[in-house]
Amino acid sequence: MNETVKQTDIQKAILEQQQSEHRKKMILNGVLLVLLVLAPLVMYPVFLMKILCFALFAVAFNLLLGYTGLLSFGHAAFLATGGYTTGYLLSNVPWLTTELGILAGTLMATALGFGFALLSIRRQGIYFAMVTLALAQLVFFFFVQSSFTGGEDGMQGIPRGELFGLIDLNDNLNLYYFILAVFLGCYLLVQRTVGSPFGQVLNAIKQNEPRAISLGYNVNRYKILAFVISAALAGLAGSMKAVVFQLASLNDAHWHTSGEVILMTLVGGAGTLLGPVVGATFVVNVEYQLAQGPLRDWVDPILGGIFVLTVIAFRSGIVGEIQKFMRKNLS
Amino acid sequence: MSMIFGVPVAVLSGQLLIGVINGAFYALLSLGLAVIFGLLKIINFAHGAMYMLGAMVTVIMFDAMGVNYWVALFLAPVLVGVFGMLIEYFLLRRIAGQDHIYSLLLTFGAALMIQGILTNIYGVSGLRYSIPDLFKGGVNLGFMFLPYYRAWVIAVALVVCFGTWFMIEKTKLGAYLRAGTEDAQLMQGFGINVPLLISLTYGFGVMLAAFAGVLAAPIYSVTPVMGSHILIVVFAVVVIGGMGSIGGAIITGVLMGVIEGLTKTFYPPASSAVIFLVMVVVLMFRPAGLFGKEA
Numbered sequence A: 001m002n003e004t005v006k007q008t009d010i011q012k013a014i015l016e017q018q019q020s021e022h023r024k025k026m027i028l029n030g031v032l033l034v035l036l037v038l039a040p041l042v043m044y045p046v047f048l049m050k051i052l053c054f055a056l057f058a059v060a061f062n063l064l065l066g067y068t069g070l071l072s073f074g075h076a077a078f079l080a081t082g083g084y085t086t087g088y089l090l091s092n093v094p095w096l097t098t099e100l101g102i103l104a105g106t107l108m109a110t111a112l113g114f115g116f117a118l119l120s121i122r123r124q125g126i127y128f129a130m131v132t133l134a135l136a137q138l139v140f141f142f143f144v145q146s147s148f149t150g151g152e153d154g155m156q157g158i159p160r161g162e163l164f165g166l167i168d169l170n171d172n173l174n175l176y177y178f179i180l181a182v183f184l185g186c187y188l189l190v191q192r193t194v195g196s197p198f199g200q201v202l203n204a205i206k207q208n209e210p211r212a213i214s215l216g217y218n219v220n221r222y223k224i225l226a227f228v229i230s231a232a233l234a235g236l237a238g239s240m241k242a243v244v245f246q247l248a249s250l251n252d253a254h255w256h257t258s259g260e261v262i263l264m265t266l267v268g269g270a271g272t273l274l275g276p277v278v279g280a281t282f283v284v285n286v287e288y289q290l291a292q293g294p295l296r297d298w299v300d301p302i303l304g305g306i307f308v309l310t311v312i313a314f315r316s317g318i319v320g321e322i323q324k325f326m327r328k329n330l331s
Numbered sequence B: 001m002s003m004i005f006g007v008p009v010a011v012l013s014g015q016l017l018i019g020v021i022n023g024a025f026y027a028l029l030s031l032g033l034a035v036i037f038g039l040l041k042i043i044n045f046a047h048g049a050m051y052m053l054g055a056m057v058t059v060i061m062f063d064a065m066g067v068n069y070w071v072a073l074f075l076a077p078v079l080v081g082v083f084g085m086l087i088e089y090f091l092l093r094r095i096a097g098q099d100h101i102y103s104l105l106l107t108f109g110a111a112l113m114i115q116g117i118l119t120n121i122y123g124v125s126g127l128r129y130s131i132p133d134l135f136k137g138g139v140n141l142g143f144m145f146l147p148y149y150r151a152w153v154i155a156v157a158l159v160v161c162f163g164t165w166f167m168i169e170k171t172k173l174g175a176y177l178r179a180g181t182e183d184a185q186l187m188q189g190f191g192i193n194v195p196l197l198i199s200l201t202y203g204f205g206v207m208l209a210a211f212a213g214v215l216a217a218p219i220y221s222v223t224p225v226m227g228s229h230i231l232i233v234v235f236a237v238v239v240i241g242g243m244g245s246i247g248g249a250i251i252t253g254v255l256m257g258v259i260e261g262l263t264k265t266f267y268p269p270a271s272s273a274v275i276f277l278v279m280v281v282v283l284m285f286r287p288a289g290l291f292g293k294e295a
Helices: A002-042 A045-065 A074-093 A097-121 A123-145 A172-195 A197-207 A210-216 A217-245 A255-268 A275-292 A296-313 A317-327 B008-038 B045-065 B069-091 B101-121 B148-170 B170-182 B184-189 B193-218 B226-241 B246-266 B272-287
Strands: B138-140 B146-147
Touching: A002 A172, A002 B138, A045 A172, A045 A197, A045 A217, A045 A255, A045 A275, A074 A097, A074 A217, A097 A123, A097 A217, A097 B272, A123 A255, A123 B101, A123 B226, A123 B272, A172 A197, A172 A217, A172 B069, A197 A210, A197 A217, A210 A217, A210 B008, A217 A275, A255 A275, A255 A296, A255 A317, A255 B101, A255 B148, A275 A296, A275 A317, A296 B101, B008 B045, B008 B148, B008 B170, B008 B193, B008 B226, B008 B246, B045 B069, B045 B101, B045 B226, B101 B226, B138 B148, B146 B148, B148 B170, B148 B193, B148 B246, B170 B184, B184 B193, B226 B246, B226 B272, B246 B272
Parallel strands: none
Antiparallel strands: B138 B146
16 A cells, blocks of 8 residues: 555656656747747848758757767768759759759758668668768769869859748848748657657667667668668758858868768767757857957867867767756756 | 770779779778777777878978988887877777777867868978989889889888788787787786787877878878878778778778779779779678678
8 A cells, every 4th residue: 555655656756857847848948949039130140040050960960879879970971962952953943942942952862861871771880980981972072073063163153042932032031030940840850759669769779789679679770760861851951051051062072071060969969959959059150250260270170179078078068968967966 | 005995005004003002002001990990999080190190290300300211211100109109098098998989089089180280380282202212213114114112112011011910910919919809807817918008009000000101201292181081091991891800901902902093094083982882882792891700
């Protein structure tokens, strides 16, 4: 009798705690949302859009690294494929509305992601990283050789066009709110994915792959699906980036970009939802601030230093460390 | 002039020679990577930077102090090797036992730093370094012209590769190394200083990269970014050969150089991508690589 009472008490307490945590999260998310909506009033919209695109890129990447335990060193390929496809179509197909162009870029990156996944998924850990890196390099050389990419100059003057043929995206504010909407949609999608039974299986694979296999899960299928979703979102980020800057360049396909997205995710906190967003904001800002000041030639070494420091001293990243701190001191 | 498949013999053999030379560098570099990976399970992303340092140190020592090629061939790898051991001691050791991914990321960050700092000091335009007097000129083999220096590079690379393979697979020191990675605790129980062994192994792998850098200084353009591209190629070579297989790394390195040279002769646009294509094909049929064991 006594024990059942205790049990229900414990359950109630857990439930209450979950509810209060949920409430805290909702408040935090609400505040962030308001900030994002109001941000273009005080900051340059193109800069904000750059952050949003890279944040989406990092969120996509984090689905693999943070939630499935796969380190891809080839995500630049998806960013670039999305950008080039969208750029090419918008420049050459006059009737195509912007959202269809972005959709096409995303689909192209999705297909490429499927190919990458089939070739690499049987390898694990660092092998996986090296295979994805080499595959991405293959894509890079394809873009270098192809004439439609514009080589070193990149693909320039991509028209922003009109959303659904109605809303003029040459207006920075219109474009900002469109990109914000897409970003939020994707963020919620990833949040939902991670929390779903599918996400739980991914987590199981990350924690202990042989065990997941022995429980009867077809691990490779789950990993391929996670990889494809990640590639699709990365492609979407690249497509939107091409529309924002009206430019798709070889830089996006270079393996340094793959390294950069790892840095963003790691600095922000891999395996946390908000981490990649914070990380992308941080890295884009650091790059921008450094480029303005006397240290403009020192961007690479400083980023490298941040990389080393993050790996050695705070592997959980900014958001991860804050969560740890709150768990230790506030509950 | 005689032709093979519509290509003059002189052109074909010239490209083959370039292929073998590139292959010698691939072999030296992938050998170092394979040693570090096979024994320490560290993916050394800084390997390209170490190769670059080897070449840069050679040129800088010559410009500043007139240190000649032969001294540099010994001194530069030692200096860079010590530098590598410092990185191992102060950085890599702190993340020992963590997921291998972190060692990859750490060395990636370190490579960015090294490359970035040198780029700021020396710029990206190539530094000049001339071929040592002893190897100026060449010999006409009838069907092609063989510069002495290139012959020297091939010969010395093969000797170093074979020596390394022999040391690790056939000697007592090699046995200690392999045992230390198999079961570090047990080896320590036998009174062997495993952390020192690890430092030395990393230093040795880095030395191999720097040695390749010194060999490269007279024939390639020496810039702070010279290691960045070759690194990715070498990664592909290691994947094709099978990670951790030391003999496999050597053979695949030379082979890939030759394949690249052939592609440059018959279909130039694909020459920079062909190694990655080979990798894709190998992965489809032998995921563990040509000489690797299925994990």
